[in-house]
Amino acid sequence: MNNIFVYCEIENGNVEDVSLEILSKGRKLANQLNCKLEAVVIGTQLNNIESQLFPYGVDVIHVADDPRLYPYTTLSHAAVVVNVFKEEKPEIALFGATSVGRDLAPRVASALKCGLTADCTSLVIGDHTENKTGTEYKNLLYQIRPAFGGNIIATIINPDTRPQMATVREGVMKKEIVSTTYQGIVKKVDIGAFITDEDFIVKIIERHIEEQKINIKSAPIIVAGGYGVGSKENFKLLYDLADLVGGQVGASRAAVDAGYVDHARQVGQTGVTVRPKLYIACGISGAVQHRAGMDQSVQIISINNDPNAPINLIADYTIIGNVSDVIPKMIRYYKENSK
Amino acid sequence: MSFRIIVLAKQVPDTRNVGKDAMKADGTVNRAALPAIFNPEDLNALEQALRIKDKMKDAEVIILTMGPTRASEIIREAMYRGADRGYLITDRKFAGSDTLATSYTISLAVKKLAPYHLIISGRQAIDGDTAQVGPQAAEKLGIPQITYAEDVQSVENNIVTVKRRLERGVEVVSCPMPALITVHSSAPACRNRNSKLLMKFKHARAVTELQEETKDYTELHSHRPYLKIEEWSVADLDADFEMLGLTGSPTKVKKIENVILQQKDSKVISSDDKEVEALMVELINNHVIG
Known part of the structure; x- marks a missing residue:
């Protein structure tokens, strides 16, 4: 069996969490397939990068170290990855489903003419029999992902092309250190053989941190708070839950008027109308003006200490209790039970 | 030579608005109840192309889509907003294409439209959310890609400069043209239909659409050739059959769970x-x- 490769993202000399999460998953898959786990690290000043990677059970690290390779640009990193893969012939190749991974992986897959599945939330090893030909495949990578706006869960396989490539969502795999003394080897990539000046025609002029404008309309999950949340500080809990489940924070007019949140987050007649997959109404009584902006949500959870709050009438689940008590529990049990 | 911008767009089921009315009794999505729409980020992409055209006299915006006959609806929609003309790539042989086969097909069509300066598309389509076709097409065309664009800031001296929206911030990059740009939803929304353009293009039709029409467009289209939406099938693209449709798609769907x-x-x-x-x-x- 050929090996499992993980492309590792580097920011300011550190391996990003998403890459460590995928390495942790990769280690388990490698154990199951009885093969090695290899990492590809591309950037500059990577002298001590192995100390960050070996504890996750990495057997081989391919390091491409050159000042021109940081920050990330598509063509140069794609050239390195494509050539490493051509030489090493991985069985499986995984990338983060981040702006870097989703930019790089398709470029690589196209060059290698192999299959790629985006945004996987689960990876499982399994067999497959082709119905038409009866061909049997052993130990394929089942790439499991939501599709169709999250309304279906699809299992995708790449029976005939290698590597089997996938990008994996941030935060869905658990980061797990195998052993602080785990020891692998480091291989230097011969950059000169792989990269030409042509690979640097895209120039980065500037990079800076800038908050995105708030847009809750397209969020699949909205955690909305009302006056019942009680304070701006308590709203922080809502942000924690929203961040964790990949959602946005919304609010009722009362909460906006009380100064707990920005107006851009207001849901209802004088705010925005939303139809997320899941709407969690926290301490919102559910005035008709608010309900008009969210009652088409596919599923609604109401957290309210008033069992007779009007919002409960349209909720699929009502949790009777205090927001400050219930949300930390939701966060805890989500973390404990998600894969 | 004019400055040619090709906008890649897709008609998609409106998966964002799966409300309770689009659910079947068993709790699964009733796909037939979802309207077919212009993929939202492709509209952001069209707006970026039109903004370049606003500033540049000799720029032309060509819209290219792949799909069934019905997909010419979005070509007309783009014309109402300012696109100059459109091409529909349609053939049963393309059915079952995954992103690799799709990007191969699109790259062949784009090559027929050379020389071009920019290819602009949405970052991803809401039915699959893969964001793969843009970068894969760029690779097949051998041109650089700039993904997650929020603003095409300038197009000067054969250099395009683009502001990108990333998880934690923004990045401004530049590269020589031709290049492929994919546009993020945080980019400005597309302008509305222009009523003059709506009047001008409302009878624009692709060939297979005309065959389904009861009205005879022959005379109208001979007087006004701009009303003809060009249509390309496999025969028009110099294609390797092994790389098309289901055969050309390395990924297979093993299971769908609602x-x-x-x-x-x-x-x-x-x-x-x-x-x-x-x-x-x-x-x-x-x-x-x-």
């Missing part, structure tokens, strides 16, 4: 640890979260 979203009755629970945990497990198992 997400069960409907809860019949409202459940009332307490804030007790056990009950909250049971709810979170249920939401995770039903793929509502996680």
